[in-house]
Amino acid sequence: MVNLESFCYNHLMKKDTREALLDSAFNTFYKHGFQGANIATILNDVGINKGSMYHFFKSKKALGLAVIEERIERNLVNKYAPIKSVEELFDVLCSAPKTLSYGCPLNKMSQEMIYIDTDFQKLLSTTYGKFETLVQIILERDGVENSELKAKQIIATYEGALMIYHLNRQEEEFVQVLRELEQNIFKVVD
Amino acid sequence: MVNLESFCYNHLMKKDTREALLDSAFNTFYKHGFQGANIATILNDVGINKGSMYHFFKSKKALGLAVIEERIERNLVNKYAPIKSVEELFDVLCSAPKTLSYGCPLNKMSQEMIYIDTDFQKLLSTTYGKFETLVQIILERDGVENSELKAKQIIATYEGALMIYHLNRQEEEFVQVLRELEQNIFKVVD
DNA sequence: TTTTCACTTGACTAAAAGGTCAAGGAAGGA
């Protein structure tokens, strides 16, 4: 018995065209920025034609918004939801230089788009809120007080340090700044 | 006696065309990003023609690099060089939401360009280094120990918090995160 | 007065970009 879906004419399983499009668009936007990205590049990468993309997304903008909702946000949840302790959180944060080749996707997209398009602004703002909540939950589960402010502190330092890392490529500095924060926040003043 | 320079045919003092171009380019790149920015917009804003711009800058890229060197960097020096104490430093940092309409120009340009063009990358990296030095000097003059790490901490938190501010537009949160850092860094553990 | 140089004009080019569309293929239900 043959899986019919695997015999699609463009060697892609039908339902996967949209997904492949989102994957490639995410990568392309991540590296080149939304405005700098070229639709032809994405299409070429996926191996499909224009009309096929415009069947799923009515415009480049729609594709961009979908990338935020279905990739950037999903990646954040996949990464932060399973974290069980503050210690583990900082370990994950410290690993960012190894996994995030071009900086923080959310930060990058935000810097570029929030003052250019209000739909992007709204969606990015919402997505950031979810990120903050994910971090806050980790802190609260570990009994940390004042979790909202501390979540903001952690994310702010992380985002800024990651930017500096991408300018200097000094991983040690990046880790040092985060570890310092970890100690400062959770040090007990006797 | 009339100032001859003020009788230029395009109602601009000659020497000022380049400067006006840099001003407008800075603003346009700041809001729209380098790639998203449109040269025609800048020319229209300044009130000159293409050839005039290409007389001073051989390409859009050259204009972009000049904006970094002659505006972004200059603004940083103008802003941070006169600061005389750590206290004053934090006051200036806290005022960012009032002065930086579209985020940190250096951060924004960096996020967009460092992985797209190595000339931008080098220049932005150098410029960031100068920023860090400016902050470090303030700390050292105030007798703060471990000034290099602390400068990085301050800048990282500031940059990240500023990004969050631009997503949420909650100025209080922004100030709170920075004030918290100020206390944490300089609190004496008895 | 003449020459020179820095700067400006504005039309032009070529390429790239996002987006459209009519036609066609595959699969599945009737």
Place this chain on the structure above:
DNA sequence: TCCTTCCTTGACCTTTTAGTCAAGTGAAAA
């Protein structure tokens, strides 16, 4: 077997964009 729906093709359109260039202007030096 036929019809409908979903998806794909690839050529085409339109607009935008960075960049070019020959010709011209005015100020200042010679």
